[in-house]
Amino acid sequence: MPDVRDALIIGKRSDGSLVRRPLSPHLQIYKPQVSTVTSILNRATGIAISVGLILMVWWLVAAATGPKAFASAQGFIGSPIGLIMMFGWTVALWYHFCAGIRHLVWDAGYGYGVKTSHQTALITVAATVVLTVISWIIGLAVWL
Incomplete structure (x- = not known):
C-alpha cells in the first residue's frame, strides 16, 4: 500500500522524469546550532x-x-x-543591544566564519551577563 506522503515528495523534472524531493527537516531531527539559537534569542528579546x-x-x-x-x-x-x-527586561535589553552590535559587525562584512561566529556568540552572552550585573548593582545601590 503506498504511503499518502509520497504524493508530496514525488515531483517531475523539466524533462518529465520523476524525482523524489527531500522533505524539510523536522524538529525531532534538527539539532540547534549557535547561530540559530542566538538569532531566535535576538528576536525573542526584542519582543520581551x-x-x-x-x-x-x-x-x-x-x-x-x-x-x-x-x-x-x-x-x-x-x-x-x-x-x-x-x-x-534588563537581560533582554542588554542581550538585544549586544546582539545588535554583533549584527552591525556582520553588516560591515566581518565575522562570518564559523569559529568567529561562535566566539562572538559567547562574547554576546558574556557581555549580557556582565552588563546586567553591573546595571543591577548600580540600580540597587541607588534604590536602597
Missing part, C-alpha cells in the same frame, strides 16, 4: 523589550498622574514579581 516597555510606560504615566498612582506602580515594580520582570 516591547512587553517590558509597557511596564515602564505604566510607571511613567503613573508618575505623571499623581502620588497615589505612582505609589501603586512603584509598589508593583518593587514587589518580587515586578523585580523578576524588571530583571528579565
Whole structure:
C-alpha cells in the first residue's frame, strides 16, 4: 500500500522524469546550532523589550498622574514579581543591544566564519551577563 506522503515528495523534472524531493527537516531531527539559537534569542528579546516597555510606560504615566498612582506602580515594580520582570527586561535589553552590535559587525562584512561566529556568540552572552550585573548593582545601590 503506498504511503499518502509520497504524493508530496514525488515531483517531475523539466524533462518529465520523476524525482523524489527531500522533505524539510523536522524538529525531532534538527539539532540547534549557535547561530540559530542566538538569532531566535535576538528576536525573542526584542519582543520581551516591547512587553517590558509597557511596564515602564505604566510607571511613567503613573508618575505623571499623581502620588497615589505612582505609589501603586512603584509598589508593583518593587514587589518580587515586578523585580523578576524588571530583571528579565534588563537581560533582554542588554542581550538585544549586544546582539545588535554583533549584527552591525556582520553588516560591515566581518565575522562570518564559523569559529568567529561562535566566539562572538559567547562574547554576546558574556557581555549580557556582565552588563546586567553591573546595571543591577548600580540600580540597587541607588534604590536602597
